[in-house]
Amino acid sequence: MKILVVSQYFWPESFRINDLALALKEKGHDVTVLTGMPNYPAGKVYDGYTWWSKRRDYMDGVPIVRVPLFARRESKGWQLALNYLSFVFFACLLAPWMLRKQSFDVVFTFEVSPVTVGIPAILMANLKSAKHFFWVQDLWPETLSATGAVQSPKILSTVGRLVRWIYKHCDTILVQSKGFIKPAVAAGAEEEKVHYFPNWAEVLYQPITLPSDAKEREEVPNDGFVAMFAGNLGSAQSLETIVDAAKQLKDENIYWVFLGDGRRRDWLEKEVSDKNLTKVKVLGRKAMETMPAYFSLADVMLVTLRDDPVMATTIPGKVQSYLACGKPMIGALNGSGMEVIQASKAGYCVHSGATQDFSDAVLRMSRMSEDELESMGKAAREYYLAHFDREYLVQKLEQQMQESLS
Secondary structure, eight states: OEEEEEOSOOTTSOOHHHHHHHHHHHTTOEEEEEEEOOOTTTSSOOTTOOSSSOSEEEETTEEEEEEOOOOOTTOOHHHHHHHHHHHHHHHHHHHHHHTTTOOOSEEEEEESSOGGGHHHHHHHHHHTTOEEEEEESSOTTHHHHHTTSOOOHHHHHHHHHHHHHHHHTOSEEEESSGGGHHHHHHTTOOGGGEEEOOOOOOTTOSOOOOOTTOGGGGTSOOSSEEEEEESOOSGGGOHHHHHHHHHHTTTSSEEEEEEOOOTTHHHHHHHHHHTTOTTEEEEEOOOGGGHHHHHHTOSEEEEEOOSOTTGGGOOOHHHHHHHHTTOOEEEEOOHHHHHHHHHHTSEEEEOTTOHHHHHHHHHHHHTSOHHHHHHHHHHHHHHHHHHOOHHHHHHHHHHHHHHHHO
């Protein structure tokens, strides 16, 4: 099959769509990617990229067509709106010309916010008479409201109408969580078009034993129990839950390590300084390839989300990464994410925002034996292989695409 992947974000930005594009190529399909200039999460266009350079790029043999966009900068509301709309404008304007000599059987849209990525995808699907697959990672307009990004009922209503229009122009709608199915149908998706298609973790996410001289060991404390959070440091992640737990347990031999970057990193570092949380380490963003190494140095991985009905429908992508690496975890989240953690028997999960329960869970796990922690880690890996195996999921998608063309 000839497949056009449309995503506002792509390599060298770290998103799961990178791995899916490679997986489809590995299966012999002709994959091309339409994306923008990389600028996530720091908000600055990556070194070596400009509006007019590297318009055509490659990732491990996958051709990439890039269009200009305005960078996210400090991710203020107007800056994000300009970022989203500029990608739509330039993709609709330039992609038909840049891809004029190519034909496609399938246009595959990776919809992590913003949902507006569906607009140029629909245009290309129509121009190329291709089937349109739309993979929903974030529910709009619900996510806008839940994160506080948009409060205006008028804007939310307008976005809702846009979502309905996009869903109407999809042949297949894939959702990363079963909790997304009802909201997607309520937002205008035809129920028979909606299918559960979860995230997985890249192949590199596996249990590893780190050499004694590995440089990662220099950054992570080794004289206590290590609780590690990895991923975006944003408003949806309820970082307060972890900071409050760290404050409550500051006299325990527990270290708290944050890997990642995002809009609330400055807030996090100020909280650590103001509260004199000497056992909290903010290491910043690290290359994805190093994540299993850092994970291997943690005793438990952390995942938290805000207490919001929309957040309860999602499974944070880090959950699959933690499971794949065979790591015990403690969650403070509701709904679908909680169900996965509990079903996997990989650790504990409390409700979003339940700081005391979260603190108690960390303290309880810090007092477990190595055998108990190892048993949880094995359960995590087994659950991952049974429910989120990459090969099985990609094969399932491939079959759906082929059936849509028959």
